């Protein structure tokens with residue numbers, strides 16, 4: 613069994629997972645969900661677009677929500693590079709890999725590169741955004757989960773090894789590598805110094821599973837759930853609160869009014885040393901890698917995802933399926 617090796621001489625430097633672009637059929641409802649339940653701040657909005665950021669974020673937005681009349685989708689996932697030179701080198705690198713690139717002008721952010729990764733995931737790469745004041749100190753304004761900052765996204769895809777090779781080739785490090793025997797089924801890739809910026813798990817895809825926001829504490833998690841309940845959206849608490857057995861954090865997964873999933877997690881652990889090698893897990897030896905205690909996720913958590921536009925979804929090789937809440941209750945009963 614081999615784990616992909618990071619190319620520390622990558623031609624450009626990714627900085628972090630920075631934002632996501634989603635579509636919504638009901639923008640006012642989305643606004644209510646993300647401001648009241650998550651506690652995000654509206655940086656700007658018009659009739660068709662909502663720009664949101666976490667309480668400690670200076671960057672103009674970490675979530676863009678666009679009005680749609682069609683099926684809600686994840687249009688793009690956003691990545692940051694260190695500077696404009698890195699952005700030029702990123703474009704050159706993707707073009708060399710024969711991945712089509714387009715430089716576009718978008719509101720509130722610097723020069724933006726649109727491209728795709730090796731599985732067709734639509735990427736939006738930037739070096740800068742406009743700034744807005746941080747709101748972390750204005751505690752009297754904080755609402756719901758008081759979400760502080762964007763942390764990561766998770767994507768399902770049929771070929772984990774291919775993605776792990778691609779992103780480690782571009783300088784990403786692996787925090788956790790999930791194997792089923794000798795077959796890779798998940799990779800937690802880091803760009804900043806926390807365990808994950810990009811997570812890929814083996815399932816039909818590529819498709820967008822969720823993004824994660826860091827919240828201050830467990831009390832904030834409960835307050836987000838309480839707010840959902842009070843707004844009549846209690847059923848949108850899909851999974852948790854609980855603690856992952858692989859993943860280093862407490863979690864709760866919520867569904868927004870369009871069915872996009874968002875995770876609230878506590879401040880993650882930090883990877884401080886360059887020689888902190890990937891942790892390889894054999895999931896056949898950790899029967900429930902999703903949680904350290906409590907009940908497994910309901911089946912919808914595994915099966916429902918937000919599609920990317922114009923991406924062909926393919927299926928992984930047949931293998932074992934994860935234990936859902938429904939399976940668990942059947943086995944127990």
Ligand SMILES: [Fe+2]
Pocket residue numbers: 764765766822823824875
């Ligand atoms: Fe997550």
